Amino acid sequence: MKTLITSTTSTPEGPFDKRFGRAAWFCVLDEKTGESTFIKNENAEGQSGIGTKTAEKVVELGVGKVISGDFGPKAKKLLDKFGVQMVIINEDLKVIDIINRIKG
Amino acid sequence: MRIFSLYLYEQKFIMARPKTLRKVVKPPGFKGYKPYGHQHAQTKCVELLYEEYEAIKLADYDLMTHQQASEVMGISRATFARIYERARRKMAEALVEVKEIKAVYGHALLDKSWLICHNCNARFTIPETIRNRNCPVCKSFNVEALK
Structure with missing residues (x-):
């Protein structure tokens, strides 16, 4: 299963982004292979409806689990509908820390 | 005594x-x-x-x-x-x-669908597609429904 982690930079050493729609980058981690790829979030600078657009993108990517700091009401509704697991982490962590926690 | x-x-x-x-x-x-x-x-x-x-x-x-x-x-x-x-x-x-x-x-509780992991303090949902009820981050079973 693929996991998406919101990130502020395109490297695993960068801090994890607590915003969902406005996160600059997404780190997609494949839990089977342990590989992580970074995807730029084109919607980050948009005016409105970003949560919805980002949630749609998440579904498109075939991600089963999203890790972020908070989810807006619209994004939450959409992700709920598509059966995507949402995880909220409220600590200031680096992306690599979260990846290591998942890998155990 | x-x-x-x-x-x-x-x-x-x-x-x-x-x-x-x-x-x-x-x-x-x-x-x-x-x-x-x-x-x-x-x-x-x-x-x-x-x-x-x-x-x-x-x-x-x-x-x-x-x-x-x-x-x-x-x-x-x-x-x-x-x-x-x-x-x-x-x-x-x-x-x-x-x-x-x-x-x-x-110290609030918002929605019944959320669970909290007492090991890593992550809060998460469990959609219908997922079977196991352990923490998606640290895999711990020390989780509790926010009720």
Whole structure:
């Protein structure tokens, strides 16, 4: 299963982004292979409806689990509908820390 | 002897009793409020917790009695009164001292579908597609439904 982690930079050493729609980058981690790829979030600078657009993108990517700091009401509704697991982490962590926690 | 054993008991469990989660029907529709037109820019802010916002809403907007409101939030009337008083004082402080108000999560419980992992403090949902009920981050089974 693929996991998406919101990130502020395109490297695993960068801090994890607590915003969902406005996160600059997404780190997609494949839990089977342990590989992580970074995807730029084109919607980050948009005016409105970003949560919805980002949630749609998440579904498109075939991600089963999203890790972020908070989810807006619209994004939450959409992700709920598509059966995507949402995880909220409220600590200031680096992306690599979260990846290591998942890998155990 | 009984008193002595009680004393020992208290010594052993000196930690405060954990707080019950306060139920919040809907989180505040804002992330914060900022004063404008003031002379000296204040960088300090007041942190209004979700449960404090909910207390003000129930008592002063929905005009419930403290008893009714405390039942809605799943806490005792006395606890509700304390939260409500703290909320009022924070609002007054923000107004008088020209401070920004920030909405902070606090000790609230928002939705029944969320679970919390006591190992890594992550909160998560379990959609129908996922079978196992352990923490998606640290894989711990030390999880509890926020109810």
